[in-house]
Amino acid sequence: MKVLIFTASTGGGHKRAANALKEYFEAESPDNIVKIVDGLEVAGTLYNNFICGGYTVLAKRMPRFYGEIYRNSDHKSALNNLCNSVNKFKGRHLIGAIEMFKPDVIISCHAFIATMLGDLKKKGKIKVPVITLITDFDAHYTYIADGIDHYVVSSQKMVVDFQTRYNISPRKVHCFGIPVFQKFFLKPDKAELKKKLRLNTDTKTVLFMAGSFGVSEVLSVYKDIADTAKNAQFIVITGNNPHLYNKFRTKINKNTHLLMYVDNVEDYMHCSDLIITKPGGLTVSESIVCSLPMAIYSAYPGQEECNAKFLKDIGVAVKLGKNAGEEINKLLNDEHRLMIMSENCKKQYNGNASEHICKLAHSLTENNK
Numbered sequence: 001m002k003v004l005i006f007t008a009s010t011g012g013g014h015k016r017a018a019n020a021l022k023e024y025f026e027a028e029s030p031d032n033i034v035k036i037v038d039g040l041e042v043a044g045t046l047y048n049n050f051i052c053g054g055y056t057v058l059a060k061r062m063p064r065f066y067g068e069i070y071r072n073s074d075h076k077s078a079l080n081n082l083c084n085s086v087n088k089f090k091g092r093h094l095i096g097a098i099e100m101f102k103p104d105v106i107i108s109c110h111a112f113i114a115t116m117l118g119d120l121k122k123k124g125k126i127k128v129p130v131i132t133l134i135t136d137f138d139a140h141y142t143y144i145a146d147g148i149d150h151y152v153v154s155s156q157k158m159v160v161d162f163q164t165r166y167n168i169s170p171r172k173v174h175c176f177g178i179p180v181f182q183k184f185f186l187k188p189d190k191a192e193l194k195k196k197l198r199l200n201t202d203t204k205t206v207l208f209m210a211g212s213f214g215v216s217e218v219l220s221v222y223k224d225i226a227d228t229a230k231n232a233q234f235i236v237i238t239g240n241n242p243h244l245y246n247k248f249r250t251k252i253n254k255n256t257h258l259l260m261y262v263d264n265v266e267d268y269m270h271c272s273d274l275i276i277t278k279p280g281g282l283t284v285s286e287s288i289v290c291s292l293p294m295a296i297y298s299a300y301p302g303q304e305e306c307n308a309k310f311l312k313d314i315g316v317a318v319k320l321g322k323n324a325g326e327e328i329n330k331l332l333n334d335e336h337r338l339m340i341m342s343e344n345c346k347k348q349y350n351g352n353a354s355e356h357i358c359k360l361a362h363s364l365t366e367n368n369k
Contacts, residue, residue, distance in 0.1 A: 001025075001032050001365055004103035006039035006094070006117070008110040009048070010055045013135045013282040018109050020179040021133075024354035025361075027182070032358075037097050039113040043090040051112065059300045067301020074141045083142070084115055091116030095125055104365040107131045107357070111142040118145025129364035131357070134158070135178050135281040138306035141166065149364065152176050152357055154285070154350075155310065174360060177353035178285040184266045185289060185352065193271045199257065200233050204332045207272040207292075208236040209283060210244060218244070219251055221297050221324050225276070226253050228325030232332055235259065235268050266290065273338060274331065279307035279317070288316065288348055293341035295320055295328060315344040 003025055007018040015036075022034040040048040058066035073079050094116055098106070105128055108114045114132040121130050126147075133152045134143055139161035143151065151173045153159060159175050162168040194201045206229070210218045226234060234256040238245040245260050252258050262268070269275065269290040276295045277283050284307060287294050294317035299308040311317035320327055331337060350356075 001029070001105065001361065002101065002103045003032065003034045003105055003107065003361060004098065004101050005034065005036045005107045005109065006113045007036055008038060008040045008113060009052045010040075010110065011280065013280050014109040016282045017133060017135050017179045018107075020181045021107065021354050021357060023181060024179070024352075025358055028355075028358050035101050035103075039094060039108070039110065039116065042097055043093045043116070047090055059302070063300045063302075067305065070140075070302035076141070080141065083112070087112045087115040088119040091119050094120065098126060103128055104368070105129050105131065105361045107133055107361075108148075109133050109135060111140065114143050114148055115145045118147035121147030121149075127368075129361075129368055131360065131364075133179070133357070136303040136307055137281065137284070137310040138303055139165065140303070144168065148172075150174060150360065152353070152360075154178050154281070154353075155348075157310070174356070175350055176356035176360075177350040178281055179354040179357065180282065180286045180289055181266070182352075182354070183264075184269070184286050186266070186270070188267075188270055190271055193267060197257075197267060197271060199235075199271060203255075204229075204232045204274075205272045206232050206234050206328070206332070207268050207275040207277075208234055209275060209277040210236050210238050210241075210248070217298065219247060221276070221320075222248070223251060224323075224325035225328045226256065226325075229329040229332055230255075232329075233257070235272065237262060237265065237268065274328070276320075276328070279304050279311060281307060284311060284317075285353075288345045291342045291345040291349075293317070293331075293338055293345070295324075295331070297324060314348055316341055316348060 005018045007014045018036045022036055025032040025034045040051055108117050117130050120126045129149045131150045132143055132148050137154050139158045144166045153175055154177050156175050159170055159173045162173045163170050191201045236248060236256055237259045240261050248258050269292050274293050275287050276297055279296050279299050296308045296317050297320045299305045308319055312319050
């Protein structure tokens with residue numbers, strides 16, 4: 001089976017989900033051939049720069065305005081009509097990549113690409129099944145496109161929303177979750193893993209995913225929590241951000257392990273009791289698979305804000321306020337609440353999303369022959 005996955009660079013989640021799918025498909029069978037293509041890049045350099053750059057500027061510098069755009073585009077509107085018209089026009093650029101690879105199934109990881117592919121399918125330019133994967137925990141109108149055969153979502157609430165808000169048949173909507181790399185499904189011994197990572201085995205451990213925060217914001221919240229929760233140990237991962245790493249070096253206390261980019265973040269999740277993070281779809285999904293309770297300090301208006309609300313509603317996360325240090329200290333000393341949050345993660349877990357998507361793809365290609 002040949003699988004073509006279209007992704008985009010509006011945040012890292014789309015590409016991480018695509019690569020997790022690729023890993024599973026290729027491991028599932030040597031006959032599976034997977035190609036990942038940045039659909040927005042193929043659609044045109046200027047267009048790609050405008051969409052990706054615009055998302056970054058709006059989300060980080062004008063978050064309230066971005067939130068308004070997100071809310072106002074969640075229904076039929078002049079704004080949606082304009083976006084759909086542009087995306088349908090740009091969709092013709094995807095035809096070359098599709099004809100060259102000749103896939104048996106196509107998977108989209110971005111709303112705008114879904115519009116492009118749906119239009120091409122409707123016009124008969126695509127003859128194979130098209131699946132749209134939504135990498136957040138909230139349904140949104142921009143993902144809806146005539147011609148899309150199936151949608152993969154991450155909660156039963158989204159299945160209901162697709163049916164009631166967008167009139168999509170529930171037979172086309174599958175609650176499989178968001179794909180994560182297979183290493184997150186491993187369940188190592190926590191004490192042994194702590195020893196391996198040179199962590200104290202009998203101390204509460206807090207993982208701080210700091211790379212997606214603003215520098216001043218993340219340093220402030222870290223200092224508040226570290227100064228208050230003095231009996232905890234901290235792991236701070238700054239990612240590919242040397243400026244943030246160097247800022248942290250002057251602020252960390254003796255109970256903090258400071259790291260830059262790591263390729264074994266699953267180990268740090270498995271040995272932690274709590275993660276402090278922004279509510280991006282992939283990090284959240286990885287945490288859920290690891291049964292790791294979450295504390296959300298900051299969320300951009302839009303999909304992050306919706307993700308945070310959903311996570312709080314199902315009892316796997318808390319949303320921190322101004323007294324973050326006191327809230328975290330209280331939570332770390334409440335074993336029962338942490339246990340309930342961890343159990344709620346297990347309840348939310350829908351199984352291996354990549355496995356389910358792979359089975360769906362096989363069934364669709366068999367039916368398409």
